[in-house]
Amino acid sequence: MKLLKKLIAAAALLPTLVFASAGGFPLDRAPERHDLASLQNGAKLFVNYCLNCHSAASMRYNRLRDIGLTEDQIKNNLLFTSDKVGDLMKTSMSPADAKTWFGAVPPDLSVITRARSSADGSGADWIYTYLRTYYRDDTKPTGWNNMVFPSVGMPHALWELQGVRTAKFVDAKDPHDPKKTVHAFAGFEQVTPGKMTTLEYDTAVADLVSYLSWMAEPGATKRKQLGVIVLLFLSLLMVLAWRLSASYWKEVK
Template identity: 75%
Template sequence: MKLLKKLIAAIALVPALALASGGGFPLDRAPDRSTDMAALQNGAKLFVNYCLNCHSAASMRYNRLRDIGLTEDQIKTNLLFTGEKVGDLMQTSMTAKDAKAWFGVVPPDLSVIARARASDAGSGSDYLYTYLRTYYKDDTRPTGWNNMVFPNVGMPHALWELQGTRTAKFVEEKDPHSGGAVHKFAGFEQVTPGKLSANDYDAAVGDLVGYLQWMGEPAQNTRKRLGVWVLLFLGIFFVLAWRLNAAYWKDIK
């Protein structure tokens, strides 16, 4: 009985833990870039320029980017900057020791980050899309930045030059249940403009998240196409097997 009570209590905590992991902030739906080669190429460029400085993608090789329409010459010219080869893994040059000294923790590998962040609250793409668009300036944090999806985040805003500097506005409201005051988010305020407009920044983040989603399973589009053909084959084979079975047993009583 005690074990059953503990199990029920653990199950009851799951929704709360899922909510806490996302900071309780509602997630926006990420745009689907899975078949947009131009968007995936732009996402790869953004990833190399803004993410690969600190994060690795140790399960991905540069030459796999040929699957999204890039040639080896384009990869060499636009995505290789520090002497890497086209067949190399996407590794950061920053050591784990330096990363821990600067950020307090080693930045996670991003090879399958879109899959790892999937939860009941939304897909991993939704999480990343909202996360990268909800940074705001917070001078109380060591990095000077905070995030609505991941409160007290340790990672600084890598895309701040594109988005500009924003602050978050909060208002005090009365909690109808407890009667106390609650700190409620009331929107962002743009302090300094970025290189991109708000709509262009959202589109760029959509491209980056689309690439991160693709990187988690580069063969996903091929898998889906093959899956359709396999199901068609099985359907036809089922009909043939069914009629053959009927023809075989028709004279047997």
């Protein structure tokens, strides 16, 4: 019931995201990186770059032991000074300040991938593309814009890693009406380099998205493993039932 409430809350906070995805910008497929090293790197990125503004109120720090981190590693690398291992992942920023600075309270990220999936089925793909399509736009209050979510209120939190880019647009004929001209996207232009190469940044974002997906349902891996075991058991039971039935009807004949 608590998870359902979180999903409803996240979906309620993200109506504009649903319409943004309907804008037609093609989504890139998010790589499936579910090994422990990737999840641990994603957790580090989440704490360092996302948790300043977003909460993950359905997740406790000590749950990170499920992705191979020890309690000491969590304390020494992922906790803020006043936090404890058993605490929920909450931001210290007040909702009032968040609304003043960003125009809306940043959504809780505990179930963001599941909320996105329930909205239009894209989930991880949407977030993966969104975090990789920011560009500099001085006409916007934050100085940033996004191809997946135009006029986004959230600034580019990962800009130091990706660097500063601008978007190039060209005038082209509207494919639906040749008499009209549209402002078509023609790619990005790197203005200043980031701390990472393009490949390194894409890999880091994939790790972050994988962690967000894991955080939305930490028990998914065990659930899938249990499902495989149940199916194997039922298969064995079917074979035994089939042979027992054959033996029974053989005696009847």
